[in-house]
Amino acid sequence: MTTETQPQAAIDFGVSNTDCIAHVNGEWRRWTQPYTGHPDEEQVRHILDRGEISLDGLTWLGVTGGRHRLLPERLGNCALIRVDEITAIGRGGQALAERDGEAATTPETLLVVSAGSGTAMVRAHGSEFSHFTGSAVGGGTLLGLGRLLLGTVNPIEIDELAQLGHANGVDLSLADVISGPIGSLPSEATAVNFGRLVHESFVPNRVDLAAGIVTLIGQTIALLAVNAAKAIRTAHVVMTGHMLDMRSTRQVLTGVGALYGQTFYMPEDAGYGTVLGALLMAAELKTTTDFTTDATTDF
Template sequence: MDVKNTKRVFLGFDMGGTLAKLVYAEKDTVFCKESLDILNFILSTSHYGSSGIRDSHLEVSIPELGKVYFIRFASNRISGAIDLIKKKNLHIGIEILYAVGGGTHKYKALFEKELGVKIVHLDELGSIVKGMVYLLQHVEDECYTIENVANEDGSTIKINKNFGTDNDLFPFLVVNIGTGVSILKVTKANDIERISGTALGGGTFLGLCRLLTNSKKFDEALDLAATGDANSVNMLVKDIYSGECKGLGSDIKHFNLSGDLTASFFAKNIMISNPNENIRKKVSDSDISRALCIMIAQNVTQIALLNAKLHNVFKVFFTGNFLRHNPIASRTIVQNMRRWSELGNLNIEILFFRREGYLGAFGALIQGIERLK
């Protein structure tokens, strides 16, 4: 067989409710003109159209795959993405696209009509786990824990975590925070169960930021949150009990409450005595964005903790695009999970991925390659 005439383009696609993610491997590029054309286009820039971005800091070389590239764009820009693909003839040579995510159902007919590319839809949750396990096995610094989360300057330390054998890895929970949230129990690589979830996810954060602030994009909202003060928005325990709550009764002592704990998100304004006062002037967009980010992260963490206790699984991976460029969320997750774990005498391992938002697309890529063998 003449390998040079074999069309082998290695792509994995994940189209979520907010973001579409594409993973491309340069495997066998030298043998395939169509694949080389795609690679040259990818490398020609780091921005594509109005929303496409190549996350160059995530690029990684893996012996079995060559160099792997990661690209994301807004899901609502899919028509523009298809137009760009057609204009650059980047669909030539792509006969099958292995994909996950609800958008692959929604836009399947459009892809097949406009590009002549057959969409093969894969199980999304299984693909996330597939991508996780592959990266854990092949990329040494993929997984990490976070320390020093209590530093007032916001600095943290990432400590790489490796798993030598399957016995070291399984079982575990996956808390995937995308537009919404899914929680998976993974007993082994092919034994995956969705055990819980919540509609309070990254989509909630961005949707409320758009309604309540001037930010319109995810990165804009997080940049705002970085300088905000959530305590100007949230009602704290000490707002109710006054001061640091020391010696203020058996309730506080019994429940081991700190005065800095949030008693109610976004409730500080109801403490203002004058109902006609313009309360919105007292808080900034940054304050609101930060409070929203912490609210989502804290609620997801609590649901994760309850599921860990219920299923007796104490290794928890947090994944999904909500965590991209979001140290506020990751610090909130670690701080709250550790505090609640200590209160319940639990030892829960809290883990993150460097390519947290691309696991589904990466899993689709790996499954596509396996089907070619």
């Protein structure tokens, strides 16, 4: 196998999901699976097999995520190239923005928001990536509240329910609290998440509860992103992470952005931003003279 046709791959070992991406003969493959325990060689082989990738056929494998450090330096003849998660988040968001014309050049400062189990916000400027802020509120919160309030931890089901419901069925708006708008916020803006539930006689329906959960989480992420973007003086915000797999989340983010004059770029394949960044950084970090990377941002 020539260096130009050698497959390239990376795995992001997250708390909730394990994501994988591969570049094989000019084709990009992406897949994900639920977290199944601490990674080892058997698990890595199984993950790669799902994408029809053989570990034995890889010269190197990019790895990132909170649990990638549990793996050894090599698995057989395959070197593991470790990419810290902040760098992977930043580089992945950068690449997605460049691909779709949201950022003309890499040196332009971006805020990359990774809405996964929790939420991390990374300043990306050229080849420099730094954690700026974040929140413990994210996909893990969604699933936890989904189990308690909806009896499900299936994000697809929660998303479907949320799209059928209305958050104002459980939330209080400004109109409910102060009878009108405040500042630039319209009267229908949320004033108190889940505010209607303080009354013991109030019985919410399931779809409104789902919409309320997504709204609470989406608004928290969006407001943090708006303020973080102002703080680092950029208008360019790229949203990544599997929270973006949910249409209802995208709708909430878009709505909050509109209220504050902030556009959020939300790529179609946002859930794979971090693992994409890991692959691209691993390819850049690979410096042996017998290997020439063929990975491009044409994915």
